Amino acid sequence: MPTDRVLVVDDEPRVLSSMCRCLRLAGFRVLSAGLARDALTLCDAHSFDVVILDLIMPGMDGVELLARIRKVQPLVRSVVLSGKIDEDLAERDIARKLRESVEADAYLSKPVSGTRLVETVRGVIVKDPPGDWKAIAKRMSNGKDLKIKTAKDAAKELKKFRKK
Amino acid sequence: MRLYFFDTCALQHRYVGGAYSARIRHIVSDSRCQCHIADWTVLEMASALGRHCRLTGLSCKTYDQLGKRFFEDIACGRLVVRSTTVRDVTRARDLIRFAGVLRRRNLKSADALIAAACLDFAYEKAARVIFCTSDWTLYSILRDINHYSAALRLRLIGTPRNGTVGRG
């Protein structure tokens, strides 16, 4: 859908432009960045529904970038690309390894076909969020659940809390 | 077919009369123009009309009549209401962060919501939508944001601070 906004980040110019073209032809509204700081500038100005980035980029730390993008755009979904290391380990393993450092919504190994990419992006976009504000809020607060403790002695608890 | 999107403060001229009233009425009744509003405007309009009545000392009966005319426009399709979604809400928040905090402009929350909804509308229609507002602040803010000014044709219905009259 043309209202779905996709941010594509890759430090290889032709990879970037070919990917953008692919997504645009598929009907997405695409913005792209070749540098981390440009990507972050765009994230300040625009709202994105999906960000696509290659985690292993010689020029920048993809994991770090994704983390920072998510601080600005907590609701953005992410599709993470990576070069294959082992045909058979591929996605499952990379996914597992990467999950330890950062969570993404989908993992794809390069070189990926355009069809697959488009399919995946469509798959992760949350169409009309049904107003589940609790879930939204969770994402907005970076996934931390707020625990509610009930205190018997309010003054004591308050003191304790203030000390922290 | 021209696509218009009205901010509440611009649309209210149609009902409250005044200098710009004719222009708005002209646009809304023109069949070549498709006029859209955000659902939020439904609420805002009540506030705008109410304010008008307070300031000009009109009665509640008048208020009700004005409101009825507004809903007639919607009923017969002269005004199309666009439902704002949760996505619009979150996008509006992003806009406030950008324009309100980073660019340090005074962007009001309702305006942000309407602007975000309008942008989405423009993207959906893949056309340059004409966004009409009477709020100089909103107008100048959007004018200074590249992707808004690129996607929308911004129209100020009213007097800018520096005295230049915007064209309709």
Add this chain to the structure above:
Amino acid sequence: MTEGNDKLRFEASAYLQTLIGRELFRSEELAIVELVKNAYDSGAQRVVIAVRPQSLKEPGEIEIRDDGEGMALARFQRVFMFAGYSDRLRQVEDAARIPTGEKGIGRFAADRLGRRLIVLTKVKGASTGLRVEIDWSLFKSRQKKFSDVTVPYVQEALPTFGRADSGTILRITQLREQWDREQLVSLRRALAQLLDPYQRPTDFEIDLQVAGSPALSGPIRQAPLSGSDIEVGFAVTEDGKLRRWRRGRIYEADSGREEILAVDASPLAGLEGRFFYFLKRPTKEQSRGLLAGVRVYRDGFRIEPLGSQRTDWLGISEKRAKRHGHAHIVPSRLFGFVSISRRQHPDLKDTTSREALIDTAAARSLVSVLQKQLTFLENSILTDVDQPRWTQSRARKAVELERARFQSLSVMSFGLAHELRQPLQSIRFEAENITTRLGQLGVADPDIDEAQRNIDADIERIEKNIQLIASISSGSLETSDELDLASVVRDQCSFFATRCATQGIDFQVDVPPALQATVNGTLVGMVLINLIKNAIDELIALQDGRRRRICVVLRGEGPKCRLEVSDNGAGIPEEIRPKIFRKFATKKTGGMGVGLYNCKLLVRSHAGEIFFETQTGEGTTFVVELPKIG
């Protein structure tokens, strides 16, 4: 001092006593050792050393009591009071026991231990004994003559001795040392070192009693060594030949190997010896508290300090120094015990200073025999320990070298893989974009579709090669993990099961339920995939109507794992056989495998082997052998 007759006499000052006593013995322990030797020489069966260390309540005392001959006054005068006297040389032929001391100065060891000495001695059958009290401090004068110092004595009944008893008690008081626990332990050790662990005199016992410390008291024993890696023992036979044997932990099959060497060592007939060598520093338990070095024992008693760590009388350290430390014998791990006898080897005498044997033909012969045995030991170490180690480490280095060569390729490869992958991705996208756009423009064309498919297929193919390069560079081909090889093989094979089925090929997998090995899983997978793909390609080409079959077999054989992939195809043609593992082998021009050349490199770099057996018209079997611990 002059006399008439133009003759001069030497006289000694009393201080000589102090000199001899205090400065001849390196330590108090050795002084006691000397007194024990004297007791032995006097024919004692048992000597008891009672030590009462000095404390706040009581003064210290050392009492050395033996049940030897004892001395009557006349003999005491002649023997004990005459410094340097010894009739031990004469004793040799007729005595049942071979005396160990011969210098007659051992008594002055007492001076080393304490300022006062009381000698109580009695001969057998006498009713009274001799009591002599000596105060060594009287001998300090350098002006008085040695012979001018008088020593009081009295003959009286000695209650500790019965009429039929004989013996000597040396009671030393006003001890010069504290005799703390450490020193007492050292004394026990020094006394133990006195005794030959392999030829203990059966009629002599040393007992040390320490007042108030049952832990430190008891008979002295020197236990033989245990757990040595190599033991070389030898004995000179009656007719002068050398009998030698070799044993040790490293010679399980060879134990007790014996030989007779035709040398002439007749002056050493009756000599016995053992060398023990430890490949690693021996524990306290193994060495029994003994220090390293070669010791000589005469009649069960150690010749001291000959053969101690300080002397290099066999030239071991010298040899090592000459070879800049490359000699195979490390002195600190060598223990030697040589047993000689005064009666059998009268010519082996120690010098006055007891630092060496007097240079006689017999002594030279002894040194020569010992050195020869040490050389034998050294050669044993060389051939049976060091050389195998070197061979092993050379083999390991060879494997490392192969891997290093492989690895230098990999360092370059990472960048290369990345460089190739990026344009590949963009090409893939753009090719598809073209098709999509054409579609959007309403162009539908089978040529365009097919072209797109071809591009995709070729991109896949390029990508697989990039993966190989990337695997090499990521090091996933370099490490080995402990895994179940059987399940790795089964998993890889399962990918091919369907493909074979569709092609009408029987695919048999014969793999044990589990096979633990430390190998590189990626390597095994890659090679296996390659071999199976080759087999499939081979069989697809087969048109003679036979039932086509591929067999994968995995076996653990001793230290190796053996993986076989066989097909019943046409076999490898003669002319190709020698070339098949070489670069650009001609048989396959396409295919998605990594190539047999690469397989060979990979397998070799993991210390494995890959080879094939083939028969024209029958089929081919490729075999990969990998060490289980890789």
